Amino acid sequence: MKIGWVGLGHMGLPMAKNLAEKGFDITVWNRTKEKAEKSGLPFCRNDKRFTEQKRYCG
Secondary structure, X not given: OEXXXXXXOOOHHHHHXXXXXXXXXXXXXXXXXXXXXXXXXXXXXXXXXXXXXXXXXX
16 A cells, blocks of 8 residues: 655654554655655655645655
């Protein structure tokens, strides 16, 4: 199952990491690119709306 996760705040980051640890194919997006980079998870780099980004995420 592929999951697109939006938001890596106080709740979002631990939840996204937990899903990744459980083996889910997860790609994250966060308003600030730096936080997405620090997460260690695959992330979208474009600043378009996330629903439009999915084709650019990898």
